[in-house]
Amino acid sequence: MSYIPNYIIPDLLLLILPFLVIGSRLFVKDNSKIPWRIANIGLVLIFALLNFIPLAGGSRFFINNWNVSDFGILMREVLVLSAILGVWLSKDYFNHGGDGKPAMNQIAEFIGTIAFATFGGITVISACDLLTFFLGLEIATIPMYALTAWNKRDQLGSEAATKYILMGSVATAFELFGFSYLYGFAGTIRFDAIQTAASNPNPLLWIAILFLFCGIGFKLTLFPFYTWAPDVYEGAPTPVTAVLSVTSKATAIAFLVMLVYGPLAPVREQIAPLIALLAGVTLFVGNLGALKQSRLRRFMAYSSIAQAGYIMIALLGDSAMAKTAIIYYLFVYALSNYLAFFVFGIIGHHREESFDSLRGLSKQNVSLAVALAVAMFSLAGIPPLAGFFGKFHLFFSGASTGHYGIVVFAVLNNVLALYYYLQVIKSAWADEADEHLTPLRMTRRQRWVIVLLTVAVILIGILPFLSNNVFAGFTF
Amino acid sequence: MDTLLFNLIWLIPLFTVLVCAPIPGAKAKLIKGIHGVSATLVLLLVAYLTYRLYTLSGTPANEAAAPLLLQFFTDIPWIAALNAHYMVGADGLNMFLLLLTAVIVWAGVFVSWEIKGNQKVFFALIQMLATSVYGVFMSMDLVLFFVFYEMEALCMYLMIAGYGSGRKDYGGKKLTLTLAFGSSMILATLFGLYFESGIHSWSIMELSKITIPMDFQMWAFPLMFMGFAVSSSLFPFHFWSPDGHASAPTAVSMLAAGVMMKMGAYGCLRIAMFLMPEAAKIWLPWVVAFLIFNVVLGPFIALRHKDLKYITAYSSISHLGLIFLGLAAITPVGLRGAALQMISHGFLTGLFFATIGMIYERTHTRDITQMGGIMRKMPFLGVGFVIAGFAGLGLPGFSGFVAESTIFIGAFGQESTLTRIVTILAILSITTTAVYILQTANRMLHGNMPAKYETLTDGCFREKLIIVVLVACLLLIGIFPGWISNMLDQSIAPIFAKISAATAPVNGIGG
Secondary structure, eight states, rough: OOOGGGGGGHHHHHHHHHHHHHEEEEEEEEOOOOOHHHHHHHHHHHHHHHHSSOOOOOOEEETTEEEEEEHHHHHHHHHHHHHHHHHHHHHHHHOOBBBBOOOOOOHHHHHHHHHHHHHHHHHHHHSSSSHHHHHHHHHHHHHHHHHHHHHOOHHHHHHHHHHHHHHHHHHHHHHHOOOOOOHHHHHHHHHHHHHHEEEEEEEEHHHHHHHHHHHHHHTTTTTSSOTHHHHHHOOOOOOHHHHIIIIIIHHHHHHHHHHHTTTTGGGHHHHHHHHHHHHHHHHHHHHHHTTTTTTTHHHHHHHHHHHHHHHHHHTOHHHHHHHHHHHHHHHHHHHHHHHHHHHHHHHHHOOOSSSSGGGGHHHOHHHHHHHHHHHHHHHHHHHHHHHHHHHHHHHHHHHTTTTTTEEEEEHHHHHHHHHHOOOHHHHHSSSSSOOOOOOOOOHHHHHHHHHHHHHHHHHHOOOOHHHHHHHHHOOO | OHHHHHHHHHHHHHHHHHHHHOTTTOOOHHHHHHHHHHHHHHHHHHHHHHHHHHHHHTTOSTTTGGGGGGGEEEEEEEEOOOOOOOOOOOOOHHHHHHHHHHHHHHEEEHHTTSSSHHEEEEEEHHHHHHHHHHHHHHBOOOHHHHHHHHHHHHHHHOOOOOOSSSSHHHHHHHHHHHHHHHHHHHHHHHHHHHHHSSSOOHHHHHHSOOOOOOHHHHHHHHHHOOOOOOHHHOTTTTTTTHHHHSSSOOHHHHHHIIIHEEEEEEEEIIIIIHHHHHHHHHHHHHHHHHHIIIIHHHHHHHHOOBBHHHHHHHHHHHEEEHHHHHHHHHHHHHHHHHHHHHHHHHHHHHHHHHHHHHHHHSOOOOOOGGOOOOHHOOOHHHHHEEEEEEHHTTTTTBBHHHHHHHHHHHHHHHHOOOHHHHHHHHHHHHHHHHHHHHHHHHHSSSSSOOOOGOOOOOOOHHHHEEEHHHHHHHHHHHHHHHHHHHHHHHHHHHHHHHHOOOOTTTTTOOO
């Protein structure tokens, strides 16, 4: 290759990064800080570089097989941001464990695996054909299996990983089966060619769509394929749960966006009822499931199931609206979710990760209680926090094509959701403190990250220039 | 210049929170001082702007503000992807509501001076709540309106759960979730207004220039009206308010009953009825039927209660019912009465909850059967309570009389038999109001005094000042209602013109 265009550099860096991080282990000891520093510098550099790629370029095809679209660049930012926060969150779990589990080891491999999963997500959004698409999905998923079982001495983690692998493999099989039908229908694996063929749908296409939705339903935790999520979220180490809930969900939703506005664009009208139905049922069961939880991460699992349902509503709108809504939502969802996990992480370092551990938090550590309230209210979609604007975008997109039924259903469900988010806040604000709870200590990094995320969640929604600039030159 | 000052109304409270954020919580005196100064500043600012509006009244600031005769009009693009604008402006209607809010917030800040718990966070939350209420009354853009409208839920829950008394989590959740239920209905219909209107605008002014499709109006109006009615505790959505008030700290009760419950009625008038007048004409007679509960049964329930806050809450429910009676009559006098009642009841209930809070701080009970002889130890607070009660039952000289009589005249002007029957019932129910007010005052203030009350003291200067200011407001409206109703009339005229010009299709749906 004689010429490498600059928009491809972040992708290449991200491909090299995990090898660098893991490779550095050949030269340094396990407890060295060097791999962690390399990963930090690398990821932040990649994030910065992504911000320098000018938007408004539409699609840029690299060797005709790697599509760096505007949507793709913003999705990359979401994924890399999630990786950065995930790496920051995980650091303390290598020093002194959490949630009653021993400290993990092999931080270099851990971070490298997160970077691999991120690269998988990027492959999905850059794909131009079914083969790359499938590869990307697998590169994004397989590291997650490993990460789930990272704490080798933890039985619950191994159980979760086993469950996840079994379910995930079945999902992959469904996916592949759907792809094969899609290939059989169109006679090609190129997206643009499939799109042309889909203008004349026949039953083969419907079967393909059915299987594709089943397959991605597992990864996006859509009804009725969400059942693995609570167990895996509960069993995995906390930073892995956080990465899982953001990176893996973002990858899955990117996959759906690529399909619905790519190869399946001609039949989007016909599959809209399916999307609306999946969205409605998913957010309803997610909200119902979260009502009675007492463990924090199980609760976050159901909450993220419900969020998946909300995201699906955006897919009812047209391409520009849906992509804007989804990008915006994923950004604020990532920030709010990580904020919640950082707070839970600090709780978990000293106590059990359950609602009872939050009791009296507002009296012991008021800034942590404020951060928790901000995270929960943002996830619940209460203005002026970013989460509200995220949900507003989603509903806006859904309503733009006249799907008021699902929008009314979703906003009513939001009240249900508010109830269980309030349960968390109640533990921290209304309940009296237990005397025997261990006091909380924060490291300097944790304190700074929490301040940063809290400020971001408060300001991103109300300060217009942040989102306006991003979306001003956005072509879809 | 005035426009800039107008925008400061909601910015100052927010700015105060930011200023106080880095100050350590131990320096509570400094923090409280800053908040007190800020609340006083906003109050003076709003009073000045009300005066400015009085001198300018009746003229729109510019072409864009014309449909509502707005002054201090600002319109800046805000969120491009949503086509939302930062659009604020004032006419007589919302200016007086802003003034009411400023007074109640000022009183709320000073009434919570000795609150227990983390004072820094509490005062920050009061200011956030103030921001949200100011914002609701100022916004002329529906997205901006909704952002401010729902922001209240966040502050309310934290304040009740963190600083309330009794079943604070239960009361707080009930209040927050019911209000969220209401605002979710509003949100859904806002999307409909944006897309179904065909002009893709969130501006109240722009939307008022066109006729929204009738079949959309027919289902959207009841949804939106219901959403707003929830926060004004219209039957059958009144259940949150007694429990919510009972567990809330004094300042929150004052703000909730005094100001936030008016947001619903304001939204009904300014958004639901103004933008969907055709459907309003069809649906509002049904609302009148529901009002029988609020207006007639509310006082009877208050009669049965022993807890002061429950009594006041049910009294608020009946007074808010009168606002809706004025609205549902759709006569110019009725609408003016409704607007007057919003303002009058705000001061009135603020005074009620303030005195109750002050008495509770001393007696540590709100059960009137446990109290007695308070007048002997706390004459000032006792008189404040009695004044609030008398103003509430419509004693001439206080604002309640002006507002309620205007509503009754306006509602009787409506020719429908149902409205007239409800009006007559409402007038009769004042007797019931008198019974529970007098009974409560009698049991609490007179009779045998429990021995443990010997050591109690009357209100301090701070508390007396709050009561004096609130009573002054009640008297001011009661004795000089002319200037305020003139300004209200001017700003209600365009709304009434739009509603009376609307011709409801004969068949109901489809026109």
